[in-house]
Structure formats: C-alpha cells, structure tokens
Amino acid sequence: MWASILIASFGTYAEKLVGYMLPHHMLERESIRRMTGLLPVSLLAALVAVQTFAISQTLFIDARVLGLGVAVVALLLRAPFLVVIIAAAASTAIVRWLGWLP
Amino acid sequence: MAGKGGSRQDDGDTRTIDRNALGIGIATGAYALSFGAISVASGLSVVQTQTLSLFMFTGASQFAFVGVIGAGGGAVIAIVTAMLLGARNSLYALSLGPVLSPSRKTVPLTALLTIDESTAMALSYNKSKKASRRAFFATGISVYVFWNIGTAFGSLGASALSDPGVLGLDAAIPAGFLALLWPRLNGGSKSENRKMWALAIASAAVAMVLIPFLRPGLPVLFSALVAVAASILWGETSRPIVED
Structure with missing residues (x-):
C-alpha cells in the first residue's frame, strides 16, 4: 500500500512540476492562450454538473440540486462567496432533515 | 469571488482576494473531512491518508485513488487513475508559468500548490501579475492548510462523518465551483x-x-x-x- 501511495503522490506532483519546466513560449501561441481562457469554463461547468448530479457513476437527483438553485439565487443577488456556499449547504441540510429530498 | 460583477468587481484588491481565498479554503476543507473518512473506510491508515493530502494534494486524484483501492481496483489502476485526473495540473502549470514566473527555489512549492482552485483564482484575478500571484498563493496555501486539517479530522473521526450529506457539504462543493464559474459567464x-x-x-x-x-x-x-x-x-x- 505504501509503495502505491508514494508512487501516485510522486507521479501527480511530477505532473504539476513538469508544467513549469515546459517552455513558456508554448503559451505565446494564440491558440493555446485562447484555450486556457476557455478551459476553466468547461472544467468548472462540468464539475458543477458532476458534483450536483452524480453519485459515483449514477445520475441522481437529490437535495444537492436545491442547494445549487439556492446558490444561483445567492449569486444573482451578488452575495459573497462564503454566503453562497453556506446558503447552499444549509438549504440542502434542512431539506434533508425535513425529509423532502434525499 | 465575492460580489464579482457590477460595481463590486474589484480584481486588484488584496483583501478581497484573501477573503475569497479563505472562503474557498474553508469550503474545500469541509470536503476534506469526507475525504479523510472515505480514505480510512477504503482501508488506508490515518498516516497514509494524510500523506496523500500532504503530497498528492489534488482532490479529485485523491478521491479517485482511495475509491479504486476501496473498490478493490488494485494499486496500478489506482495510480493510473490518479495521474490521469492529475494531468490537467500540467496544463494549469503551463498556463501559470508566465504569470507566476517561479524561480528554482520557489518552483517546488509553486508546483505543489497548483490545483483547480488556486489556478482558477489566479486566472480570474487577471488584471495584473501581482494580483494573479496573490490570488494563487493565498488560495493555494488556504486550501492546503484547510485540506490537511479537514483530512486529519475526517480520518480520525472516520465513520462519524462518512456521509457529508448530513451537513449539506456535498452541495457546498458544486456551489463553490458555480461561484467560481459565475464571473466568467457574466463578466x-x-x-x-x-x-x-x-x-x-x-x-x-x-x-x-x-x-x-x-x-x-x-x-x-x-x-x-x-x-x-x-x-x-x-x-x-x-x-x-x-x-x-
């Protein structure tokens, strides 16, 4: 177990490190610059979807959906980051406690 | 990302950056509780679990690693899956390189802190290199500290917190990602x-x-x-x- 933990940790750390070792001018290419602007939008949107609707490899609608809806409302009201997070967590917990949604 | 958009948009303000970094750290740290618990439930020891949070320090890879181990997928698949998920960090580092310009001395720490949250913050506060750097390190360090504290509490409290759903923490994560995404959609x-x-x-x-x-x-x-x-x-x- 220890061997695989150390190999995996070293491997993922090396992935981070190698990005800083690669020549910077790779990014001066217009296409790469453009893509780095778009990538976070794709990844963050996918993370929102997956973290809201997936349990392992199953799509599932539960109280997290309501929490996300509350987050949207908070964002529309320009609430601070922490308020958005707490509102989402609290509303999800309350709906579960009431037994309205799993 | 407090109050991004409209009159409250203030990309250069150090205090705003720090406050947002702290918020992201706390939100991620809360999720680390469940990582710690899940990891121990998957058969790793408390020390092994902490080792992952200290040195792998990339949430999705850590969850995947212990998930595969827990499901009996074996060491090789666990390592490959963790690295496949960690591959995006290479691209993050590549895009952050010119912004952060780490020296030989600082690159080991800079690399360690290169994760979704720190990268998204650094790229969000893109008005100046100084703001980007501040956002990167404030977020990276904040998440690192809370992630490791959360991992420790989670693994020690193992079974008690194995279901983060009780506190709605599982909903806090997509909300956090959405809050990060929001200014990119409306800015x-x-x-x-x-x-x-x-x-x-x-x-x-x-x-x-x-x-x-x-x-x-x-x-x-x-x-x-x-x-x-x-x-x-x-x-x-x-x-x-x-x-x-």
Whole structure:
C-alpha cells in the first residue's frame, strides 16, 4: 500500500512540476492562450454538473440540486462567496432533515 | 469571488482576494473531512491518508485513488487513475508559468500548490501579475492548510462523518465551483457572455452524458474537449490570461 501511495503522490506532483519546466513560449501561441481562457469554463461547468448530479457513476437527483438553485439565487443577488456556499449547504441540510429530498 | 460583477468587481484588491481565498479554503476543507473518512473506510491508515493530502494534494486524484483501492481496483489502476485526473495540473502549470514566473527555489512549492482552485483564482484575478500571484498563493496555501486539517479530522473521526450529506457539504462543493464559474459567464460583453454560457452548458452536458460510462472524474476531463472544440470554432475570440 505504501509503495502505491508514494508512487501516485510522486507521479501527480511530477505532473504539476513538469508544467513549469515546459517552455513558456508554448503559451505565446494564440491558440493555446485562447484555450486556457476557455478551459476553466468547461472544467468548472462540468464539475458543477458532476458534483450536483452524480453519485459515483449514477445520475441522481437529490437535495444537492436545491442547494445549487439556492446558490444561483445567492449569486444573482451578488452575495459573497462564503454566503453562497453556506446558503447552499444549509438549504440542502434542512431539506434533508425535513425529509423532502434525499 | 465575492460580489464579482457590477460595481463590486474589484480584481486588484488584496483583501478581497484573501477573503475569497479563505472562503474557498474553508469550503474545500469541509470536503476534506469526507475525504479523510472515505480514505480510512477504503482501508488506508490515518498516516497514509494524510500523506496523500500532504503530497498528492489534488482532490479529485485523491478521491479517485482511495475509491479504486476501496473498490478493490488494485494499486496500478489506482495510480493510473490518479495521474490521469492529475494531468490537467500540467496544463494549469503551463498556463501559470508566465504569470507566476517561479524561480528554482520557489518552483517546488509553486508546483505543489497548483490545483483547480488556486489556478482558477489566479486566472480570474487577471488584471495584473501581482494580483494573479496573490490570488494563487493565498488560495493555494488556504486550501492546503484547510485540506490537511479537514483530512486529519475526517480520518480520525472516520465513520462519524462518512456521509457529508448530513451537513449539506456535498452541495457546498458544486456551489463553490458555480461561484467560481459565475464571473466568467457574466463578466464580459453580451456576445462574449453568451458564448461562455453556451460553452458551460455544452461542457456540463457532455460530462453528464459520460457519467454512467466513465470512471468518476473522467467525465470532467472529457469536458475539456468541448473547450478545445470551442477554441477552434471561435478562432477570433481571445481571452488573454494576463494583461499587464
């Protein structure tokens, strides 16, 4: 177990490190610059979807959906980051406690 | 991302950056509680679990690693899955390199702190290199500290917190990602915003469709292909990473 933990940790750390070792001018290419602007939008949107609707490899609608809806409302009201997070967590917990949604 | 958009948008303000970094750290740290618990439940010891948070320090890879181990997938698949998920960090580092310009001395720590949250914050606060750097390190260090504290409490309290759903913590994570995404969808011109919304919706749809077919974590990686496609399609649209 220890061997695989150390190999995996070293491997993922090396992935981070190698990005800083690669020549910077790779990014001066217009296409790469453009893509780095778009990538976070794709990844963050996918993370929102997956973290809201997936349990392992199953799509599932539960109280997290309501929490996300509350987050949207908070964002529309320009609430601070922490308020958005707490509102989402609290509303999800309350709906579960009431037994309205799993 | 407090109050991004409108009159409260203030990308250069150090205090705003620090406050947001702290918020992200706390939110992520709360999730680390469940990582610690799940990891111990998957058969890793408390020390092994902490080792992952201290040195791997990339949430999706850590969850995937202990998930595969717990499901009996074996060491090799666990390592490969963790690294596949960690591959995006290479791209993050590549795009952050010119912004952070780490020296030989600082590159080991800079690399360690290169994760979703610190990268997103650094690229969000793109008004100046100074703001980007501040956002990167404030977020990276904040998440590192809370992630490790959360891991320790989670692994020690193991079974008690194995279901983060009780406190709605599982909903805090997508809300956090959405809060990070929000200014990117609403911060530009009307036509630009429309493109970003289209990209976000398409990416989310691709990830959702793939959920049943791919190992957890991979659908998110595949959604990056939507950004690649959009980048080719919208050849003229450029969103510079840093203008200074």
